[in-house]
Amino acid sequence: MEALWPELEWIQGPTLREQVTQTWIKAFERSPLDPDDLHHIPFTLLVPNCPATFMEHKRCVVHIAKAGAEAMQQFLGRALAIDLDTVIAGAILADVGKLLEYEKVDGQLRQSERGRALRHPFTGVALALECGVPDAVCHAIAAHAAEGDLVKRSTEAYIVHHADFMSFLPFKNLEK
Numbered sequence: 001m002e003a004l005w006p007e008l009e010w011i012q013g014p015t016l017r018e019q020v021t022q023t024w025i026k027a028f029e030r031s032p033l034d035p036d037d038l039h040h041i042p043f044t045l046l047v048p049n050c051p052a053t054f055m056e057h058k059r060c061v062v063h064i065a066k067a068g069a070e071a072m073q074q075f076l077g078r079a080l081a082i083d084l085d086t087v088i089a090g091a092i093l094a095d096v097g098k099l100l101e102y103e104k105v106d107g108q109l110r111q112s113e114r115g116r117a118l119r120h121p122f123t124g125v126a127l128a129l130e131c132g133v134p135d136a137v138c139h140a141i142a143a144h145a146a147e148g149d150l151v152k153r154s155t156e157a158y159i160v161h162h163a164d165f166m167s168f169l170p171f172k173n174l175e176k
């Protein structure tokens with residue numbers, strides 16, 4: 001899994017690092033996708049013919065989230081507690097549930113029935129809880145997308161959400 005996600009190394013806590021790794025392994029076990037697919041499929045079905053791949057987008061989000069959290073720790077750390085491991089783990093796991101949003105029919109990937117019923121923030125939390133991922137990280141997964149607008153996000157969840165959306169919303173301008 002380290003080949004797909006070199007950023008796993010950034011997680012300081014060995015238990016959390018293992019839980020995050022196991023969550024990704026479990027997702028692949030239940031998905032028609034394999035790691036190589038993630039270097040080719042677009043990161044979202046919400047932008048037609050999106051030119052950025054799943055891994056390009058996801059790794060970018062993790063890098064932005066870490067850099068943002070570190071800047072906030074540097075300048076606001078006295079006033080605001082930020083757990084860097086929660087930010088990094090939350091960012092790495094935010095879209096793990098997307099692996100359950102697809103099915104392969106005649107070699108073509110399309111949205112699965114489960115994907116229509118349960119968007120990836122929900123399936124992501126389910127997978128993560130099965131692997132023992134702590135609630136603070138599951139909260140960041142749960143609240144990273146638009147559904148999270150309805151809950152009070154933690155500081156770490158805000159960072160993951162904004163890192164995700166700043167690397168997503170500009171692609172919506174490419175629509176048409």
Ligand SMILES: [Fe+2]
Nearest residue numbers: 094095120145
């Ligand atoms: Fe997402």
